[in-house]
Amino acid sequence: MSEPAVHVLAFDVFGTVVDWRSSIIAEGQSLATAKGLSVDWAKFADAWRAGYGPAMERVRRGELPWTKLDALHRLILDQLLVRFGIEGLGEQEKVRLNRAWHRLRPWPDSVAGLERLRRRFVVTTLSNGNVALLTEMAKHAGLPWDCILSAELVRHYKPDPEVYRLVPELFDLRPEQVMMVAAHEADLQAAKQLGLRTAFVHRPLEYGPQTPVPSVPAGRFDYVAEDLVDLAARLGSIGRPGPR
């Protein structure tokens, strides 16, 4: 093969590695039982996630100073508590609910897939989630990352180029020795623009069973995989075992 070996796989996390929607729904239901609340938690989860793009855009435009994702989640949560008529939560309960994003559950294949991939590659997060969120999520979910990289470390949110450039810079690699792995086309397109290789992972249930996910035209990305175990099988031959 004339292409250089890929050394690092950089993963999007929300939706690609963890199932944020069903996890937030379950956290909400458990809170509702404890507090006697009646809320449509699927709508609540979707609204929380929908607030994420516009909140990051406020940071990108400079309308907010750099604000880590935990704090953006909290801004959105405070609005949703009003909108969904959720009353009677103390500050500690709100803090705990906001940290539901630290406790998201992996897709069923994620841990096994990462375990296989890390035998041949450095596997790192490259997420808009802040470092503490990603670190505590990994502990909670058993995600075997080699390293936690975050938009927070460059104070820019994806798809700003600063985030993708962090990986080749830290690892002294050419962009094509790094592969971005994500379930979202925009993330991969931004990585591809900068010369990184790309792997698309299908996550048809990310937005729930009722929301169809568009298919990806063949040839747009270097690899297309059904899940992370499938990705490990497809990438089996291009990685190098052991440190350089």
Added chain:
Amino acid sequence: MSEPAVHVLAFDVFGTVVDWRSSIIAEGQSLATAKGLSVDWAKFADAWRAGYGPAMERVRRGELPWTKLDALHRLILDQLLVRFGIEGLGEQEKVRLNRAWHRLRPWPDSVAGLERLRRRFVVTTLSNGNVALLTEMAKHAGLPWDCILSAELVRHYKPDPEVYRLVPELFDLRPEQVMMVAAHEADLQAAKQLGLRTAFVHRPLEYGPQTPVPSVPAGRFDYVAEDLVDLAARLGSIGRPGPR
């Protein structure tokens, strides 16, 4: 206990977690066998390590722009190759020798100690080693870090305060909820100045069996431990299991 629970343990790495001296000696001996070299590798290892402080000081003074530790190691290596009369190494062999710092071996208790400590704390590196060095070392040595934090992320070398402040900042903690763990007093003193808690770990063999290590007066640090397994036993009661 009225003191707040410690949430994150931040570890110095060279000397505290890994045995740089015997590892560099072994790498040198293996290279010497392959290339027919005759070198005093203990002296070579000590000289390489001795170059580290002055090289960082050049960065601190602004005489060099920010330079990651891999590159400082290479600057020192190039001088040592001349000084020790080592000839006939190609560029790839020099790169590989310089990356010996990515392959340092842990002290015998390090992996078991960290495994225990990470059940109750977030365990992170907080080292002057660069991110790639620390990540590849962890893979090679099986060090189960929850997260890789490095001086490189703030472009300041310890004991500059920016490095220690990174941990409470990223984890939204008060300084006293973070504990610095190191085998070196200066590192702990700098952390203590900023309000972090401190644990000293004895590593009497760091500079070899012939070089005595000064003892630490009682009461200077919050904890003094024989090794990382002993530290886990001593800290058993102050950590909190699971995410917040």
